[in-house]
Structures are given as C-alpha cells and as structure tokens.
Amino acid sequence: MTSTPRCPSCLGPTEVHRFAAHGGGTLELDLCFACQGMWFDPQENTRLAPAAVLELFELLHRRRGDAHRPLAMRLQCPRCDRSLEAGYDLARGGRYRTYRCASGHGRFSTFGAFMVEKGFVRHLSSLEIEALAQRVGTIQCTACGGAVDIRRDHACPYCRSALSLLDPRAVDEALERHADAARRDAAPTNPHELADALVALERSRSRAQREEQKERLSSSSDGLDLLWAGAELIWTFLRR
Template identity: 55%
Template sequence: MPNKPKCPSCHSAMTPQRLASVAGGEVELDLCFACRGIWFDPLENLKLTPAALVTLFRLLHDHRNDAVSPLAHRLTCPRCRKPLGQGFDVVKSGRYITYRCTQRHGRFSTFASFMIEKGFVRQLSGQEIDDMARRVGVINCSSCGAPVDLRKDHACPHCRSALSLLDPQAVEQALKGYAVAVQQTGQLSIPDLADALVMVERDRVKAEREAKAQRGSLFTTAEGQSRADLWAAGVALVWQILN
C-alpha cells in the first residue's frame, strides 16, 4: 500500500494512526487536524475496538483547539489526484457528506461525518438550537465548516447537514466492556450545551493567547473571528466520560 497520503483538502502530510479493528489486526488511518478529516483506504471502513476508540477520542481531544481551515471546494484523491466525488449517505443518526475517489482509491470523511456514520451523534433539539442562538449566535457547521446563523437556520445552508453533537451516551454505550469508560455509569453530569460551547470557546481563546505569547505576540490575525464550535464542545463532553 502506498504510504503518506497528502490531505485531500489542504495537501499537507496527514498524521498516520494505527488502530485495532474488531476483525483482528490493525488498520492505519490518516488524519488531518486542520481540516478535521480522515482518509480511508479501501476496506478501512472498519469497526474499531473500544480501546481503539478511546485512542481516537484522546487524539481528537488533544487536537480540539488546533487551528481549523474550511474544506476546499474541490477535494482531490491523495492517490490519483483526481477530484473526489461528493455524495450523501443517510443513517439513523443523520445525514452526512461523503467524498469518494471515483477510481476506488478510498474516501475522505470529516470527523463529524465519521461520528454520524458510527451513530455517535444525536441531532440537536429545537430548544437547544434556540438556546444556542441566544447565547452564541453563529456556529461553524461541523461537516463542512460553513458558518450557520442559528437565528435564521436550523441546518447548514451550505451542505444541509442537520446540527448534530457528539453524544456522550452513545459513545459510552459503544465503550461498554471497556473498563475505564464505564465506572461512572448513571452518574454522568453533562453540562448544558450552551455552557459547554462557551467553556470550549474560552479554552480555545486561552490556548491561542498562550501560543501567541510563545511566538512573541506580534501576530494578531484570526482573533475575533472565533466562532462557537460544536465539534470541540462534543469532544470535550465525551472526554468527561473517558476520564
């Protein structure tokens, strides 16, 4: 198998991660944290073991405050460089975008799409959306990165994905049997979603400020463009049950 794919969106080298699959053996997935996407070679559409899932969430949590760039309008296959075809799949927990190589070299999923596919998200209720609209206004679509003004839209106007959130209960269910994860069963205290968003945004701004201080603080770009981030809030909520 050819090595080191470049990200279909930003063309940077992707980060390889070996994970155990329930079929036995390991698969190597390639991730881009700036684009929040995963490249799957053919047949890597695997079922991860609970331990592998914890590893993956740890990785996503470690990178939740990484700078994010919106997906390019055209994504290219890291193997043949041809444009990836965009499509939609629908599962019980929602609808998500897929990007597949027409030459069957594999596919690219955003982290958010992957979690919908695996049933780890739930859609937001109308009340949660109203609450967030009052408190945070605009969020970024977890599937495509486009801004969603919650005062006007209840789904992404660009890719039409429903607003969804990583569901700590669904993740916990998937981790049943994995010793670390289930100690707290029944005692989950999940903070209010808008609170979580505000908390995550505060963390992100703080991390950004610290990074800036380390660089010498001459750069002031990107600040003030911050937007509430449902993905990072979901990862933070899931992380609470893994610790």
C-alpha cells in the same frame, strides 16, 4: 520507500496513526488536523475496533488547539490524484457528507462527519436550537464544518444536514453498541473486549454526573464548534 500520504484538501502531508481493527490486527488512518479530515482506504471506516474509538477521542482532544483551515473547493484522491466526488450518506446519527474516489481507492471524511456516521451525535431539538440562538450567533455544522447562523437557519445551508450535537448520552449509546458487537464477534478472552466492558460499566455509573457537566456548554461564545465542545466534555469523563 513509501511516500507520505497527502491530505485531499490542503495536499500537505498527513499524519499516519495506527488503530486496532475488528477481529485483530491493526489499520492505519491518514489524519490531517489542519483540515480536520481523515482518509479511509476501502472499508477501513467499518473496521475500527471499539477500543480504537477511545484512542481517537484522546488524539482529537490532544490536538484540539491545532490551527484549522476550511476545506478546499476541489478535493483530490491521495492515491490517483482524481477529484473526489461529494455525496451524502445516512446513518444513525443523521445525514452526513463524504467524498469518494470514483476509482474506488477510498473516501475522505471530516472529523464531524465521522462522528455522525458512528452515531456519536444527536440532532438538536427546535427548543435547543432556539435556546442556543439566544446565546450564540453561529455554530459549525458537525457534518460538513460550514458556518450556520442559527438565528436564521435551523439546518445547514451548505449540506442541508440537521444541526447535531456531540454529547455524552449519544456517545454512551454508540460506544455500548460497538462494544456489544465486539463481544458477539470476538473471542471471550480478547483483552480489548474485556476493557470495553469495564469502560461501559464505569460509564453507566457516572452518567448522572455527566448530565450535570453538560451545563458547561451554556457559556458558549460566537462561532461555537459543537464537535470540539462535546469532545472536551466527553474526554473529561473518559479520563476518570
């Protein structure tokens, strides 16, 4: 009998969720909502199908009220118990932090880092940072989850990532890129491909409405988590 996977941070049991993979079939991701992190076996982070991304948004939104705790100083591979090695990757969304097993068993990413990797965020401009600093004192870094005092720092003091926002326009562009890739690679009759195309069309029609709804972010309080604020806004429109 296979043992329940453990979270690399808190060492507690993770939740295993199954998602559609590129080219058919499924893959299983180990998620820890308390630590806001996910474990990928080798290459799993590149194999999520576009339809699976919508499922992941729904799951994050449904569990947004779970209690959160900071990552441990030492992260442990759930396959071999070796310490994970912290490093940085660069993607369309910017620089993000990741933790890899030196033995090649996989990698651990925070929810925020995954969003950066997949291009669902955009960097905040200096004017946006200044405007946000007038309303809130600190925000959480989308890449590593660290607290950033934006009245003093215009980049994360922990991972040096640029400050990023998960917003509807970035999500639109990222989802459309993934859907286009799926249409090129999959058979024309693939039901996931057809669903992605229909969702992309509906997203285009409602883009103007989403821009108006972004004003909701102006009522943010101290300690703003841009990832969850953006996910709340985006899921409101994905449900329409």
